[in-house]
Amino acid sequence: IYRRSFITCRVTLTKIKNDQPVEEEGEQRPDQIEVLPFCQSGDITGQEIRVTRQVIKLRRYILSCIVKYIDFATNGNLKKYTDLQSEVNERICKQQVLAKISTHDLSFISGNLVYDARQPEEIGLVPLGEGPKIVPARNFYNDLCEKAERERRSNRKNKSSNRHLTLTLIPDQQKFPYLCDQNHRVISLQSLTDGEPYKLTPSTESILIQATSEYSIEYCRCAIDFLIQKMLQIGLGKKLHDSKFRHTLTLQRTKVVNEKGELITMFPSRIDLDWRETCREILVIERLT
Structure with a gap:
């Protein structure tokens, strides 16, 4: 049985390209974030990432969060999300240099994950x-590398292409960091590409958001936190006509552990999702413990 604790704050969400959902006249319902605890039994898919010693020397920081019951079925919502993710990687992650965010369809992931x-x-x-x-x-x-070089040569100013910039993010070409599930299927090859089987579609209902960084876990935390804030703003959560909330995002807490199973970090923790100083609209955060 879950115990419920509530945090109510007044928040302001910065608009992105005027995509703020239009409310009915006079409607002032709050938004809601529902945080589920880490489950010890039942469906634990994606709730734990084990970090190996091999990856620590290359790109050691990783953080993730599961979002359930997301609305990609509504026309245009999937594109809104992919545009938002690109904006986070460009602006917050500084063209993926400080960190990189990727998103995967949770329904195709098996068991817990390994970052290696x-x-x-x-x-x-x-x-x-x-x-x-x-x-x-x-x-x-x-x-x-071949495609990047062809693009560079075809560029009149002989400038580096986007592919060239991506390739420079690999700190050591002798070993590549990657994320896989319990069946050893590669979900993402860090800084280079994501796995085709896990791509988002309009039928996707639950997603795994993953952020990695060579420099600091705080860059990962900031990127995911910002992404979730904007997801709520553009209306990607559940919207029930008889609900007292305008939109609801349901987050599943996840954790990162070392090879011994010792906790490194988790998201969202009790210090995350604190937007009281940056927002004005009413938001209810419900943490189930």
Whole structure:
């Protein structure tokens, strides 16, 4: 049985491209964030990420959050989200240098996750937009390098392309950081691509948001926190006609542990989602414990 604790605050959400949902005249219902605790039994898919020693030397920081009952079915909502994620990677993550956010369809992920690093010849994945064949990460990386060089040569000013900038984010080409599920299927190859089987579609109902950084866990925390704030603003949560809330986002708490199972961090913790100093609209945060 969950115990409920409430935090009510008045918040202001900065508009993005005037996508604020239009309310009916006179309607002033608050938004809600519902935070579910980490479950010890039942469906624990994606709720834990185990970080190995191999990846700590390369891109050691990772954070995640599960969002359930998301509304991508409404026309235009999926594009709103992908545009929002791109904006977070550009603005908050400084063109993915400080951190990078990726999002995956939770329904295709099996069990808990492992954040590891291996030789690219040992990693097989189905790159986003290039499925369904599994390819070695080394082949995928070499293809990216060739495409980036062709783009650079075709550029009249001989400037580096976006692919070139992405490739510079790999700190050590001897080993590549990656995230996989309990069946060893690669969900994302850090800084390079996500897995095609986990891409978002209008039928996606639960998502795993993942952020990684070479520099600090706080960059990951800031990026996810900002993304969730904007998701609520543009109306991606549940919207029930008989509810006292305008929109509801249901978050599943997740945790990151080391190889011994010792807790490193979790999200959202009790210090996260604190927007009282930046927002004016009414928001109810309900934490189930």
